[in-house]
Amino acid sequence: xxxxxxxxxxxxxxxxxxxxxxxxxxxxxxxxxxxxxxxxxxxxxxxxxxxxxxxxxxxxxxxxxxxxxxxxxxxxxxxxxxxxxxxxxxxxxxxxxxxxxxxxxxxxxxxxxxxxxxxxxxxxx
Numbered sequence: 001x002x003x004x005x006x007x008x009x010x011x012x013x014x015x016x017x018x019x020x021x022x023x024x025x026x027x028x029x030x031x032x033x034x035x036x037x038x039x040x041x042x043x044x045x046x047x048x049x050x051x052x053x054x055x056x057x058x059x060x061x062x063x064x065x066x067x068x069x070x071x072x073x074x075x076x077x078x079x080x081x082x083x084x085x086x087x088x089x090x091x092x093x094x095x096x097x098x099x100x101x102x103x104x105x106x107x108x109x110x111x112x113x114x115x116x117x118x119x120x121x122x123x124x125x
Contacts, residue, residue, distance in 0.1 A: 002026040002114045004095045009119030016123075017083045022095030022116055024076040033109060034071060034078040035101035038091035038121075048093070049080060050101040058105050062088075085123045092118040 008020040020036065035050035035058075049069035050058045057069055068081040078095065095116035102109030 002028050002097065002112075004097060004114055004116035006093070006095050006116040006119045009093060009121050011122045011124065012085055014086055014123055014125045016085050017081070018085065018121060020080040020082070020093060020095075020119065020121075022078045024078075024097055024114070028076050028097070029110075029112075030073045030076060032097045032112070032114075033101040033105055033107060034095070034097045035104065036069065036078075036080045037094045037096055037100075038089075039094070040091040043091075045094075047101075047104050050105045051078065052105065052107060056105075082121070085121075087123045087125065089121065090123050091121060093121050094118045 003025050004022055006022045012018055031053045033052050036048040037045050038048050039045040048060050051069045051071050066084045071078040097114045099109050099113035
């Protein structure tokens with residue numbers, strides 16, 4: 001079974017940077033698309049960024065030019081580098097591997113869909 005373990009969340013001032021990491025373990029297929037989603041209390045979950053095994057990327061309009069997604073297939077790990085952070089970026093950030101990101105990016109995938117536990121990002125001021 002696949003487990004996704006996230007790290008890197010925390011509290012940062014507006015204009016600062018954070019780097020999130022998500023490592024997949026277990027019977028993980030490296031061809032799976034991987035991505036980051038976020039959700040604030042009372043708000044809808046939204047796609048932040050997605051990446052295929054070959055390195056093609058998609059970004060939500062609100063983070064284009066500020067966030068960068070990358071992956072290391074040898075480590076089964078995906079990263080989200082967040083810069084120029086704004087208070088409206090405050091949310092719980094979730095790592096995804098499989099169907100949800102594949103559908104968001106318009107690529108073929110299996111029905112397998114894996115999620116991390118979520119990590120809190122809070123941007124002050």
